[in-house]
Amino acid sequence: MKIKYLFVFVVVFLFFKTNAQNLRGTILDKSTQETIPFATIQYGKNNGVISNIEGKFSVDTTRTRNIDSLKISSMGFETFSLALVGFRDNDSIYLTPAINELSEVFLRDENLTARELIDLFIKNKDSNYVTDANQLQVFQRTEYKTKFKDYGFELTKANYIKKSTRKEINRDLEETSKTVIGSNTTYFRERLVDVYLNEKDSLKIIPQKAIKIVSSDADQDIEEIQTKAFKKIFEKLENSNSFKVRTFIITVEDSLDLSKINKQLEKRVDSTKTKNIRNSYKSFLPQLNFKTGLFEPLSEVDDYSFEIEDVTSFNGEMVYIINFEPDRNRAKYRGKLYITAENYSIVKFERQLIEGKSEQKLNLKFLFGVKFDSYRNDLEMMYFKNAEGKYYPKYIKQTDGQYFYVDRKFIFKENEDNRRERMKFKLNILAEVNNFTSDEFFIISENKINKNQFDEIKENEGIIIKEFDRYPSSFWKNYNVIEATDKLKNYE
Known part of the structure; x- marks a missing residue:
């Protein structure tokens, strides 16, 4: 095989998965073993899905790269990352509950009431959310x-x-x-x-x-x-x-x-x-x-x-x-x-x-x-x-x-x-x-x-x-x- 073709082959293999497919998995709570619904699964630059009510998800790997990672997050859990190349079909992924060590710090330093937080949301909503075409x-x-x-x-x-x-x-x-x-x-x-x-x-x-x-x-x-x-x-x-x-x-x-x-x-x-x-x-x-x-x-x-x-x-x-x-x-x-x-x-x-x-x-x-x-x-x-x-x-x-x-x-x-x-x-x-x-x-x-x-x-x-x-x-x-x-x- 000529050197230039070998180089192209290596680059393609390194950056793109060779078999286009949908990989499925399940998100679970590491401490309780219960499934986690509506967890977010992000990969690549602009790709992402969420888990369904049963904690299950499917990702399309048609144009993913072998160097891409899965980034899984859910409210109240630590974010977990996994190399996409190491993810197998029907794998289970376990998330660890987050320990809210900063809770008291935020509550004490901000010293805001719930109603004040809502007022601040209303005040800032036009600049925080997509309003353009x-x-x-x-x-x-x-x-x-x-x-x-x-x-x-x-x-x-x-x-x-x-x-x-x-x-x-x-x-x-x-x-x-x-x-x-x-x-x-x-x-x-x-x-x-x-x-x-x-x-x-x-x-x-x-x-x-x-x-x-x-x-x-x-x-x-x-x-x-x-x-x-x-x-x-x-x-x-x-x-x-x-x-x-x-x-x-x-x-x-x-x-x-x-x-x-x-x-x-x-x-x-x-x-x-x-x-x-x-x-x-x-x-x-x-x-x-x-x-x-x-x-x-x-x-x-x-x-x-x-x-x-x-x-x-x-x-x-x-x-x-x-x-x-x-x-x-x-x-x-x-x-x-x-x-x-x-x-x-x-x-x-x-x-x-x-x-x-x-x-x-x-x-x-x-x-x-x-x-x-x-x-x-x-x-x-x-x-x-x-x-x-x-x-x-x-x-x-x-x-x-x-x-x-x-x-x-x-x-x-x-x-x-x-x-x-x-x-x-x-x-x-x-x-x-x-x-x-x-x-x-x-x-x-x-x-x-x-x-x-x-x-x-x-x-x-x-x-x-x-x-x-x-x-x-x-x-x-x-x-x-x-x-x-x-x-x-x-x-x-």
């Missing part, structure tokens, strides 16, 4: 759970079909309802999205990949069940004219075309539309950097009591742990804030809705047949520093629980001038549902952009969601996403 690559994983306590449709009147046809429709609807009532359904969605943020109200979205993992048992897919129910109704009632739809004294639709509904149901394709993602992200993502507002309790500090619990370390910084509890009846959350001692930035935020409280609530069950209760609303956020020393959100988890009840009668009247010739039918809809949603957002990368770059971004309309009945373990190969939990991997 930037591009985020976001991985989102969502778990949906639905339990139907009651569910049903009934066609009570239809003056342009035979009575026997109406009874046939209702028999089919009753059979559909029986498969739903009391059922528990679970499915998952994952998607990768490029997000471009400019000013606080300017946001562009480009979805890249998306999957849905749903059981192969059709009865477990509530969306499919509801689609079948509507098809059974409207394919028998189809009419070329349009209808006005009313419930109670409220007009829902002035010109509903039943034939178009049937076509939409026949051609329904599961997709993720850019405008829908943009709308869901628009009020959420800018607030994460405290640009457009503050989360409660920070927005309602007078309603809460705050107390310094301890001082610990996080990613090499000393951090105050502050507990908060309601101090007034209207306050509804409890949790912890983690504020850095150096520049008073929040690097971690944990908030839980207190049992018995509601994030939103509406009870018009006896008046209008509608009741709604958002009885769970938990939020967890974690922040990292970028190369410029500014903080940006790295991981967000939001968990919501909602109860919904509706018992309404809908009246469909044909838009026909001759009242005697006018076709009409009545449809009763009953649903009593408990919904649970868990959203995880992991910011894979964060990069600064300028206004011209933002203006040049062209959004697409959306992408088709690929559907699987079991989790496709290789789908996110070569992406630094959150490792799937055993629950998700074993779902079928």
Whole structure:
């Protein structure tokens, strides 16, 4: 082998791993042997992931170098470094709990109260967090759970079909309802999205990949069940004219075309539309950097009591742990804030809705047949520093629980001038549902952009969601996403 080729070979071997693969591992507490969720694993210049709720993680080594190291850190533990070349697939990594020898020194020298720390956070937030235009690559994983306590449709009147046809429709609807009532359904969605943020109200979205993992048992897919129910109704009632739809004294639709509904149901394709993602992200993502507002309790500090619990370390910084509890009846959350001692930035935020409280609530069950209760609303956020020393959100988890009840009668009247010739039918809809949603957002990368770059971004309309009945373990190969939990991997 010629000398120059030998030199190139040595350089390539030294700096880059020869086999591109995803290596998996588990983070554990050295003293208790318990797994550590949401630990940060950094490697290379700009690469990093976090461990999942089970302490497991996966790193993409496609462009890593053999001289790179894994740097693992978690709140309250000593940072641990390991040469990447010495890390083997499915290795366990143990972190040592940090001894807070500096706690008393910080508390005594600073002599700050919890409320003063929060005031300093608010004062410095605009200079501590990323507020300029930037591009985020976001991985989102969502778990949906639905339990139907009651569910049903009934066609009570239809003056342009035979009575026997109406009874046939209702028999089919009753059979559909029986498969739903009391059922528990679970499915998952994952998607990768490029997000471009400019000013606080300017946001562009480009979805890249998306999957849905749903059981192969059709009865477990509530969306499919509801689609079948509507098809059974409207394919028998189809009419070329349009209808006005009313419930109670409220007009829902002035010109509903039943034939178009049937076509939409026949051609329904599961997709993720850019405008829908943009709308869901628009009020959420800018607030994460405290640009457009503050989360409660920070927005309602007078309603809460705050107390310094301890001082610990996080990613090499000393951090105050502050507990908060309601101090007034209207306050509804409890949790912890983690504020850095150096520049008073929040690097971690944990908030839980207190049992018995509601994030939103509406009870018009006896008046209008509608009741709604958002009885769970938990939020967890974690922040990292970028190369410029500014903080940006790295991981967000939001968990919501909602109860919904509706018992309404809908009246469909044909838009026909001759009242005697006018076709009409009545449809009763009953649903009593408990919904649970868990959203995880992991910011894979964060990069600064300028206004011209933002203006040049062209959004697409959306992408088709690929559907699987079991989790496709290789789908996110070569992406630094959150490792799937055993629950998700074993779902079928």
